[in-house]
Every structure is written in structure tokens, then in C-alpha cells.
Amino acid sequence: MIAKLTIVFLTATVLFGQKSELKNVKVLPFKKKRELVNYMKIVSKELGVKCSFCHIPNDYSSDKKANKTVAREMILMTQNANSVLNNLNFKQVSCWTCHRGNRIPDRRPQEKS
Ligand code: HEC
Numbered sequence: 037m038i039a040k041l042t043i044v045f046l047t048a049t050v051l052f053g054q055k056s057e058l059k060n061v062k063v064l065p066f067k068k069k070r071e072l073v074n075y076m077k078i079v080s081k082e083l084g085v086k087c088s089f090c091h092i093p094n095d096y097s098s099d100k101k102a103n104k105t106v107a108r109e110m111i112l113m114t115q116n117a118n119s120v121l122n123n124l125n126f127k128q129v130s131c132w133t134c135h136r137g138n139r140i141p142d143r144r145p146q147e148k149s
């Protein structure tokens with residue numbers, strides 16, 4: 037009986053834990069941390085940065101770093117662009133489309149200072 041109750045309790049903890057795994061995810065569609073972190077790894081490569089460019093290492097849900105709040109707007113911009121492209125039956129864009137592995141996208145030669 038105690039063993040059964042323990043299993044029920046552990047299962048509930050795991051399920052509940054999964055639900056509240058992500059604390060401050062406002063625009064991305066992911067429900068699972070693993071899927072979100074995979075996306076984050078891709079984004080980091082597309083911008084040529086480390087996680088700490090946007091995150092405080094011990095608190096990934098914090099919005100204290102300006103790069104993170106800018107990145108959230110960039111995610112929204114990319115999602116909006118993709119809904120337009122989707123209607124046109126075109127391929128999707130990503131951070132890479134503009135950033136190409138750079139923190140700041142390359143500018144046309146005449147615009148560079
Ligand atoms: C360019 C900025 C940027 C980089 C680099 C980045 N992230 Fe994120 N991360 C974000 C943004 C923005 C969100 C919130 C997304 C939203 O609101 O939907 C987020 C959310 C998260 C969350 C969810 C935290 C929570 O529970 O609220 C985790 C975990 C996370 N990132 C891990 C990582 C890891 C690990 C890396 C490195 C591999 C990384 N991130 C790199 C911008 C970044």
C-alpha cells in the first residue's frame with residue numbers, strides 16, 4: 037500500500053514538475069524544456085553567442101538581460117514574417133537569415149562606419 041502510494045506521489049511530482057518546468061516562456065511554443073533548450077542551442081549558433089549573452093547563468097527565466105528581451109521581440113518578428121511567408125508557400129526564415137552567425141547582422145558596405 038505504502039509502495040503504491042509512493043508511486044502515485046512520484047508520478048504526480050514528475051507530471052507536475054513537467055508542467056511548471058518552464059517559468060517565463062511567452063512567445064515560443066515549446067512545453068518541454070528539452071525542446072526549448074534544443075532551440076536555444078540553434079539560436080546561439082545562429083548569432084554566434086553563448087547562452088550568457090542573453091541569460092544570467094543560474095536563472096534562465098530572468099528577463100534582466102536586455103539581449104533577452106530584444107531576442108523575444110526578434111522571435112516575434114520572425115514568427116510574424118513566417119506567417120506571411122507561409123501564406124505565400126515560401127520557405128521559413130530564422131535568425132540565421134539575417135544574423136549569419138553574427139551578434140549584429142552585416143550591413144551594406146555604404147552603411148558601414
Ligand atoms: C539571443 C538570446 C538567447 C540566447 C543566446 C539563449 N537564449 Fe534562452 N531564452 C531566450 C529568450 C528570449 C527566452 C524566452 C522565450 C519566450 O519568452 O518565449 C529564453 C528562454 C530560455 C529558457 C526558459 C526559462 C524559463 O523557464 O522561463 C531556458 C531554460 C533557456 N532559455 C536556456 C538557454 C540555454 C541553455 C541557452 C544556450 C544554449 C540559451 N537559452 C541561449 C533568449 C536566448
Ligand code: HEC
Binds near residue numbers: 079104110130
Ligand atoms: C529580418 C532580419 C532579422 C531577423 C530574422 C532576426 N534579427 Fe535580430 N537583429 C536584426 C537587426 C537589423 C538588429 C539590429 C542590429 C543593429 O544594431 O544594427 C538585430 C539585433 C538583434 C539583437 C541585439 C544584438 C545587440 O548586440 O544589440 C539580438 C539579441 C537579436 N537580434 C536576436 C535575434 C534572434 C534571437 C533572432 C531569431 C529568433 C533574430 N534576431 C532574427 C535583424 C534580424
